[in-house]
Amino acid sequence: MQPxxxxxxxxxxxxxxxxxxxxxxxxxxxxxxxxxxxxxDSNRRLYSDxxxxxxxxxxxxxxxxxxxxxxxKLILAMEQQQKQRPESATTSRAxxxxxxxxxLPPPNGTHLPLPPPDIMEELALAIPEVTEIVSTNxx
Numbered sequence: 748m749q750p751x752x753x754x755x756x757x758x759x760x761x762x763x764x765x766x767x768x769x770x771x772x773x774x775x776x777x778x779x780x781x782x783x784x785x786x787x788d789s790n791r792r793l794y795s796d797x798x799x800x801x802x803x804x805x806x807x808x809x810x811x812x813x814x815x816x817x818x819x820k821l822i823l824a825m826e827q828q829q830k831q832r833p834e835s836a837t838t839s840r841a842x843x844x845x846x847x848x849x850x851l852p853p854p855n856g857t858h859l860p861l862p863p864p865d866i867m868e869e870l871a872l873a874i875p876e877v878t879e880i881v882s883t884n885x886x
Contacts, residue, residue, distance in 0.1 A: 751795075751796075752800075753795050753796075755785035756793065756796075757793065757799065758792070758793065759774070759784075762784070762794035762802065765799045766799055766802035766806060767806060768802060768806055773792070773794075773802065780820070781805060781819055782794075782798055782802055782805060801823075804823070
């Protein structure tokens with residue numbers, strides 16, 4: 748019987764070898780909350796196959812991409828959110844972004860058109876500085 752991807756089976760020394768990391772790095776990642784293994788009754792860390800994959804991703808971000816631990820946590824959280832977002836929400840979000848036009852003047856000095864009024868009202872609620880633009884346009 749093969750273990751499932753979530754079943755904790757590897758002690759820290761084996762997990763470190765599989766992820767090509769030093770055991771102390773796994774301890775730091777555990778303390779920082781990046782990769783938190785399951786603990787046994789005797790408080791030993793046990794890592795699953797999914798934890799090993801995650802450790803490999805962390806190693807890539809830290810060694811190749813030169814991302815620090817807070818950056819790794821942020822990237823992993825964003826990737827997790829992306830996985831959890833339903834496909835319809837992703838496409839509707841893309842449609843919303845397509846409607847919003849940036850209000851920065853291009854280099855030649857001309858201004859781009861503002862987004863539709865309903866989008867401007869939503870922006871005004873979210874960003875106080877947009878309220879000034881909305882009130883200026885209504886005059």
